[in-house]
Amino acid sequence: MDRSADPPPEARAIAELVDRLGRVVRAGEHQGGLNPAQWEALRYLARCNRFSNTPGALARYLAATKGTVSQTLNALERKGLIERRPDPASGRVVRLLLTRAGRALAAKDPLIQLATAAAGCDRRVRAAAADVLADMLAALQRANGLVPFGVCRTCRHFRPHAPNGAPHWCALLDERLSEADSRSICVEHSPLAA
Amino acid sequence: MDRSADPPPEARAIAELVDRLGRVVRAGEHQGGLNPAQWEALRYLARCNRFSNTPGALARYLAATKGTVSQTLNALERKGLIERRPDPASGRVVRLLLTRAGRALAAKDPLIQLATAAAGCDRRVRAAAADVLADMLAALQRANGLVPFGVCRTCRHFRPHAPNGAPHWCALLDERLSEADSRSICVEHSPLAA
DNA sequence: CTCCTTTGGTATCGAGTCGATACCATTAGG
DNA sequence: CCTAATGGTATCGACTCGATACCAAAGGAG
The missing domain is CATH 2.20.70 (Ubiquitin Ligase Nedd4; Chain: W;)
Structure with missing residues (x-):
């Protein structure tokens, strides 16, 4: 990992662009009384299935620690967007449920702005770009021992x-x-x- | 902007991937005693020309407020990575210079990990993906009235x-x-x- | 059925982000 | 010359985030 061949220039360009895009998107995610981290959590909870709506799963998804996620969930709960509910089957698992207000807010996800920014390109080019990004994410997750989702x-x-x-x-x-x-x-x- | 045609699915996919990639990258940017925001600032200062090494330019680049950036610069200065120096020409402009330690640390930018993750794909596919991302960034900046850089x-x-x-x-x-x-x-x- | 380890979750701490606001210099324009 | 506009900084409050410590429930192994 120390000196193993510098990445080619277009790879560097992609890395910088992803970083930069992420930055600009985050800057635009201070809306609806939420901050970027809270949006990411809300978004996940709106898109995950019933086996995956737990603090632990969210922490793995976000590549964050359990403690950090627990705090973000406190913030969302305080704002009345989610509800913590004990799992009927297991006594230590907590299930996270969106309230009506949470569902309503999730529909106004500011990430849509980024999607519309991508809508300008040709469909096939978009699909190719999505493939590249997906590969990168998978590679990154593999390299860091993260769960793919x-x-x-x-x-x-x-x-x-x-x-x-x-x-x-x-x-x-x-x-x-x-x-x-x-x-x-x-x-x-x-x-x-x- | 309210109901103007939902973005197509691949566009949504790209948006989610960019967001997610950014997230994972940020999680990996807690290294060398810096946090993600500090890395972004250091990276910029290592890559900008002599007309652009000011707090104001950095703030516009990061799409953040002047106050936020000023604090991050305080942190970098405290760590001995940058130096604030008055501009010889204008009395209110501050020039930001990397110290030797700052330059050394910038060479160990953790963003390289993302670049190597992109290195696996075909070169032409990479170039195409970079084009798409660049277009998205430009569109996003235009839409939000940001400076392109x-x-x-x-x-x-x-x-x-x-x-x-x-x-x-x-x-x-x-x-x-x-x-x-x-x-x-x-x-x-x-x-x-x- | 006990120990003991693992697992899921939370609380607390300290450093730091971040927008908002207020403020101070310097500079530019009328 | 007076009045904006501009470039920077300080402070505040809410929050992120990793680290650490902690607790309770579950799962083994004997």
Whole structure:
């Protein structure tokens, strides 16, 4: 890791652009009474499935410590956007639920601004860029021993059923998955391809 | 801006990936006794030209307020990484200079990890991705009334000279530019193409 | 059924970010 | 010359963030 070949210039350019874009986006995420960290937590809770709505999962998703996340959750709870509820099955797990107000605010996610900024390019170019970024994220996560996450549809444990309304299935947790579930983020996600 | 066409799904995907990548990178930027904000400032000061090494320019670059940046500079100064020096020409401008220690630390920028994560892809794909990200950044900056920044070489005021060592020229500030200058970041940057 | 370790979560501390506001110099414009 | 506008700094309050310490529930292994 010490001197192992300097990365090529376009790679450096991508790194700087990602860093810079992230910076500008964060600057724009001081809205609706939330700060960037709180938006990220709220966004996750709005997009994750019912197996992944816990403080621990959020901490892994954000690559932060449990303590940090717990504080951010305190802030969101104080603002009436989320609710902490004990898990019926396990006595130490806490389930995080969006309140009505939380759901409403999540719909006004300022990240949409970034998405519209990307909407200008050609669709195929966009898709290619998304692939590159996804690869980078995966590489970064692998290098740092982080959990990959991802939506159910792209998981190796996902078992799709007949397309006519029948529910899908998770072979790992042995649970039914609705159509919405299949597009939600899961802690247990394990990528399809090697 | 209220209901003007939801962005297409790949655009949303890119936005989420950028946000997420930025998050993971930030998490990895707690190194060398600095925090992410301090790294960003140090990085800028290591890459900007002699017209742009001021607190105000840094604030615009980071899309932050002057006050916030001033505090981060306090931290860097306390750590002996930068030096504040009055401008000889103007009595209210402060020039920011990296100390020897600052330069040494800037060479160990943790952002390199992200660059190596990007190095795995094909070179042409990388270049395309970089283009998309650059377009997004420009769009975002335009939408928020931010200064674009950029390196001299790509500026409309840049006048290259004969390639045999002769210095370049800035038509706006009427100043000589060394080869290194031409690759440095400038506040006055104005993109070439329309 | 006990120990004991692991796991999920929270509280507290200190350094620091960040926007907001207020403020002070210097400079530029009428 | 007087009045903006500009470049910087200080202070405040809410909050992030890692580190550390801590607690209770769960899971083994004997």
